[in-house]
Amino acid sequence: MVHAFLIHSLRAPHVEDVGFCRVLYSCVFGAEKSLDDPRPHSAERDRLLRKEQILAVARQAECMYQLQQQASGRSSTDLPPQSSSDEPVPLHEASHGAFRLAAGDPFREPRTVVWLGVLSLGFVLVLDTHENLLLAESTLRLLARLIFDHLRLLAPSANLLLRADRIEAILARFLPHGQLLFLNDQFVQGLEKELSAAWPL
Template sequence: MVYAFIIHTVSPGTCRIIYSSSFGQEIQIIDTQRENDPAKHGSDLRTERKQNLHRVAQLVQSEFAFRRVVTGKTLDDDLLKLNNEGTLPEFELGYIRLPVDEPFQNEKIVVWMAAVNCGFTMICEKNENRSLAENVLKLLIRYLQEHLRILNQPTEAMTKVDKIAVVLDIFLPSGQLLFMNRRLVRQFEKDLELISKG
């Protein structure tokens, strides 16, 4: 199960969350916290959730910056490939383990990919299949780029949250990671094309 999916900036400076979505168990946790601490209002819990997601995005931004220094790759390298060749740039891929209470109540695993100034981050339950999460993340990036040109203009995606949600609903329904063969992916592509035209 995926706890949350985030799209955020990764360039040096302020890390901005472009899009975020939390799934199933988030509602259960909020309800439990309300029962255990009636003084905590829903708005407080939403603020806390946003802060937690932002902390994760900052961790990914920091890890991405470190890798870029080590590999010597630059933003210009990514943009050249994206603009001239029309292909996706080479993404950095990473995993981060989040211990209990740092910042979530339970241990989580973060699977992330980033290039240009765009990070795509999944916060997963600790026992989730990382290879499967990575494969689903690659598909999400591919179709977000195809339908929204998200790598070319990441901040414009903030005005297209409905379209992001459609891609997410198809390839990550309710936060569930699905094993997808080519036939299923092709069916999802058709579904996406129909929705995009409609």
């Protein structure tokens, strides 16, 4: 099962002075409470706990992205310029990876994180440790492509923060209730037609 999906900002290596990692969107499938915490739980405390957990994951994913960029000798200036919002997003060139989170850091149970860095955005899935990583990576690439296409993120006036409803609609179809789906091309095309009908490009 997928426990969380998030989109966060990415900074290039050696750019520590240009703001901090920001979570731009997150969706948590099921809440996690600490069984060892004797204090009464409230909706606000649970919300803050989830926010802290998601931010911790985003920071670790950004760190992995920066390390990979440094190791490959690439920087954000090496990426091909995106001159038009109609050009395809270079997902095949995107940095990607996976790492494990130990129990208690930051979730109560161990988790696996799959991440994808596209231009200045990071896309992340937080999974159970036994999930199929190849399926998770292909799902994450599909979600990233759909989000770029249907939110027109390459357009000059694009604002990810104002389009959470579209992201939720994409997740509801392609990651329902946090379940990874084996999707063939025909089924994906059918779901994409639904999205296009709901929100014409």
